[in-house]
Amino acid sequence: xEITLDQLxxxxxxxxxxxxxxxxxxxxxxxxxxxxxxxxxxxxxxRGRDGIVKRWVADPDKQFDITSRYKAIAVNRNLGVAYWxxxxxxxxxxxxxxxxxxxxxxxxNSAMECIEHKEWYSHRVIK
Amino acid sequence: MSAITLRDFEDWLDKYGQAWExxxxxxxxxxFTDDANYYETPFDKPMNGHEAIHRYWSEGAGQSQKDVQFxxxxxxxxxxxxxxxxxxxxxxxxSGKQVALDGVLLASLxxxxxxxxxxxxxxxxxxxEYM
Numbered sequence: 407x408e409i410t411l412d413q414l415x416x417x418x419x420x421x422x423x424x425x426x427x428x429x430x431x432x433x434x435x436x437x438x439x440x441x442x443x444x445x446x447x448x449x450x451x452x453r454g455r456d457g458i459v460k461r462w463v464a465d466p467d468k469q470f471d472i473t474s475r476y477k478a479i480a481v482n483r484n485l486g487v488a489y490w491x492x493x494x495x496x497x498x499x500x501x502x503x504x505x506x507x508x509x510x511x512x513x514x515n516s517a518m519e520c521i522e523h524k525e526w527y528s529h530r531v532i533k
Numbered sequence: 534m535s536a537i538t539l540r541d542f543e544d545w546l547d548k549y550g551q552a553w554e555x556x557x558x559x560x561x562x563x564x565f566t567d568d569a570n571y572y573e574t575p576f577d578k579p580m581n582g583h584e585a586i587h588r589y590w591s592e593g594a595g596q597s598q599k600d601v602q603f604x605x606x607x608x609x610x611x612x613x614x615x616x617x618x619x620x621x622x623x624x625x626x627x628s629g630k631q632v633a634l635d636g637v638l639l640a641s642l643x644x645x646x647x648x649x650x651x652x653x654x655x656x657x658x659x660x661x662e663y664m
Contacts, residue, residue, distance in 0.1 A: 447635035448658050479639075480609035480616055487609050487616050489639075491575075507575035509616075509637045509654045511608065526637045526654040530576050 407484050407516050414478040414486035417518060418510075422474040424462070425492065433462045438519040447526065458523075469494040471503075476510075486512045493532075503532040537642050542607060542615030545646055550603040553621065558590035565648045572652045598623045614641040625659075632659050 417436065424432035437443070437455045444451040452458050476490040488510045493503050508527025512520050545564060552560035562583045565571070570579040571586050580586050594601065605619040621634040636655025640648045 447656050448633070480611050480614075482609040485608065505576070507654070509639070511618075511637070526635070526656060528574050528576055528654060 407514070409481050409484055409486055409514050409518070411478045411481055413514075413518055414481055414488065414512070417486070417512065417514070417520070418476050418478060418488055418490075422476055422490070422492075425474065426472045428463050428465055428469075430459050430463050433459045436520055437523075438515050438517070438521045441519070441521050441523065443523040444525070447524070467496045467498045469496050470500075471495045484514050486514065488512070490527075499531075501533075505530050505532055536612050537610065537615065537646070539607065539610050541642060541646050542610050542617075542640070545615070545640065545642060545648065546605050546607065546617055550605060550619075552590075553594050553603050554601045556590075556594040556596075556598060556601065558587045558595050561590045561594075562587050565651070566643055569648055570650050572650075575652070575654060597626050599626050600624045608637070613643075614639060616640075630659050630661060632657060 420432070421436055424436060434455060437458050439455050441455055441458060442451045442453050443458045452461050472492065472494040474490065474492045476488055478486060478488050480487040490510055491505070491507045493505045495503055506527050506529050508525050511524040513522040515521050548560065548564055552564065565583065565586055568582055569586065570581055571589070572579045573589070580589055601621060601623040603619065603621045605617045608616045608618055616637065616639050618637050623632050624630070625632055634655055634657050636653050638651065638653040641650040643649050
């Protein structure tokens with residue numbers, strides 16, 4: 407199957423919306439039932455939609471003032487590549503911003519659900 | 534502006550990997566335009582031009598790394614850029630620490646196949662001296 411940049415952009419819009427809302431009903435439809443979610447190249451992934459949603463919303467240190475930028479930059483068959491940057495504060499350190507900047511690789515099934523999520527990113531704290 | 538091909542990017546990526554494995558900064562800068570911007574991380578100012586890129590590579594790969602093994606897989610090729618995932622294993626000099634790096638790179642190429650803008654995002658794990 408071939409995805410388009412527009413389809414990838416639409417999925418990204420919902421993905422970053424779900425980041426802010428942290429609502430399982432927004433997160434769940436993004437992923438296939440058997441999706442695999444890698445948090446980084448050296449970390450064990452979470453397998454399956456239920457586990458992904460659970461980990462997503464668990465949010466031990468609640469984020470707020472979240473702003474995100476993202477761009478669908480390439481597609482190749484069922485793979486989408488996106489650039490993203492997110493800034494947020496957290497409850498435990500609300501005087502500083504965290505900034506994440508990365509590249510996201512998402513593989514889709516024919517229902518445009520993510521079947522594989524991989525990302526590489528840098529993190530910094532802005533005082 | 535002519536579109537780059539998969540072959541162009543494959544060629545660039547092969548040479549990049551070889552240059553890194555050899556720790557050869559001369560080979561690295563041949564892959565970049567004179568005024569290339571090289572972002573080693575998204576938050577640092579880019580290195581600009583051959584001199585800065587040469588210094589970075591000769592101090593890094595040239596002098597403080599050995600036994601570098603590089604591999605890469607092309608993920609997508611756009612109008613004037615390529616995106617690849619890469620892995621590198623190396624030993625730090627002089628500490629002997631073993632390092633594994635895993636990243637993605639985005640290289641914008643000009644019509645001569647030289648990189649104008651280089652961006653990468655990567656993660657690292659290290660362990661003490663490898664026995």
